[in-house]
């Protein structure tokens with residue numbers, strides 16, 4: 001593609017030289033529109049394939065439109081062919097000559113690609129490598145007790161993950177931690193798979209003309225050195241993280257007295273993983289602030305009140321209707337909202353949204369619990385987003401940057417889980433918790449968010465630093481541990497060396513661009529920024545007023561918040577994400593402010609408690625990785 005562009009530049013230069021006063025804009029616009037129209041027509045064909053897949057999946061195997069529905073694989077191949085060819089065709093358009101800013105933006109967004117910019121053979125290889133890395137996570141590869149003949153090997157996720165979540169033995173955690181890493185990096189498999197994949201990411205970047213490969217990884221964030229902006233957020237929330245870290249380190253010492261953890265050191269990686277897994281687990285191993293003040297159990301009432309998954313869906317739909325967003329018609333529920341089969345959802349049972357304009361569709365997980373109730377609000381947000389986006393021309397009918405849509409959804413997830421909202425649904429008797437319960441709730445949310453965010457950052461930074469050549473092959477493993485030390489206060493459970501390759505399973509999961517650690521990071525941080533903005537707009541968060549704290553804000557029914565949400569959704573990718581976030585937040589940068597204000601009561605509590613316990617936040621870790 002690069003050579004084509006060079007050739008064109010040459011032609012344009014020659015043309016300009018020959019007739020300096022000629023104005024080519026109109027002609028360029030016309031021919032560009034022709035290319036885009038043809039591509040849109042082909043995209044319609046792909047949407048139609050997706051529609052047929054949806055209908056077939058939901059009609060017990062028979063294709064209601066006759067014939068066999070295409071496979072997901074075919075849709076994927078067709079999409080790749082289309083965007084690849086289109087990018088090549090558009091790369092010869094002189095963008096700066098186009099007058100219409102929307103047209104210019106369409107071309108800019110469609111002319112550069114990430115993995116899909118690779119030539120077919122390389123693209124196939126990238127997909128193979130991604131499959132191999134996913135198999136590190138879900139393949140049955142690990143024999144934890146040496147004896148593989150007696151028991152079937154286990155998969156990291158969900159089997160070992162679930163074991164670790166429940167385990168009360170540090171030795172078992174350590175053994176599992178070690179066994180999985182030895183299994184996947186036997187003969188350097190994990191490391192060499194990763195190296196091959198990075199090579200392809202670099203090739204994709206050269207096609208875009210990016211000298212620094214991470215520019216392509218961060219393509220849609222469209223920012224020089226985006227990593228630095230993320231890092232600023234990490235330092236912004238670090239004081240809170242350090243208090244949380246100190247408190248949890250103390251809890252770990254109580255939970256595993258025999259492990260001899262130090263009260264000024266880093267947290268051992270397997271223990272950190274276990275803490276992260278505890279966010280939704282009801283028999284927590286680590287002490288919550290007030291163990292006697294249990295959170296009210298909502299499960300029973302939830303089943304009584306909401307009865308069926310369909311009713312949960314309708315409640316979530318109603319949340320958005322109350323804000324003044326789209327009404328979902330009965331026709332939608334009849335034709336385009338379908339329940340997944342019980343065996344289909346997998347361990348995570350994630351509801352799925354389909355996009356095939358002019359229609360959108362939903363397949364929902366039939367589980368009925370608090371977590372699903374919250375999650376479905378995120379799914380409904382995505383559905384709403386799709387309804388607005390479908391009005392936009394192909395190429396701009398997406399979120400402005402990866403994670404933006406999920407961040408908007410996150411605001412509804414947060415609101416739907418508040419005591420205030422549960423009270424509205426008649427699930428809780430009171431619209432607020434006692435102070436102690438409230439701290440327990442924030443603590444649980446804090447484990448979920450505050451511990452996870454630095455991990456997303458570390459995984460992302462490691463990848464990008466390797467990609468850009470800031471970390472050399474000999475130093476991969478120890479560099480990884482230095483990042484864990486610096487940003488998270490985590491260390492390996494045993495001595496490690498440059499020969500090991502200790503990345504965690506979430507790292508491999510995040511190699512898929514659509515599930516990247518960058519995206520997760522953005523979703524969390526931007527999600528709290530938007531939540532704060534909607535809560536301020538709706539008057540449900542009044543800084544300084546203890547009756548309206550951010551963590552109990554339910555912006556249900558707020559037309560003010562709804563207007564902001566709708567305006568952002570309607571813009572799709574027609575503008576830079578900073579311009580769009582500015583509409584709601586008045587800010588043009590990522591910031592930790594939402595997180596800090598949300599967790600403010602927890603921060604105060606942790607500082608006092610750590611002082612009482614005479615715990616010093618921060619860590620002074622031994623270096624446990626040898627370069628050799």
Ligand SMILES: *[C@@H]1O[C@H](CO)[C@@H](O)[C@H](O)[C@H]1NC(C)=O
Pocket residue numbers: 023024025
């Ligand atoms: C080309 O023509 C359009 C109007 O037809 C005008 O707005 C634009 O400024 C012209 N561009 C150049 C480079 O002359």
Ligand SMILES: *[C@@H]1O[C@H](CO)[C@@H](O)[C@H](O)[C@H]1NC(C)=O
Pocket residue numbers: 035038039082085086089
């Ligand atoms: C790209 O251009 C070629 C040659 O003009 C054309 O045959 C093809 O359909 C175009 N493809 C797309 C997706 O624009």
Ligand SMILES: *[C@@H]1O[C@H](CO)[C@@H](O)[C@H](O)[C@H]1NC(C)=O
Pocket residue numbers: 429430431432433434435
């Ligand atoms: C609701 O909570 C508030 C504050 O904790 C408390 O004063 C009030 O008595 C509670 N009401 C009921 C019905 O429990």
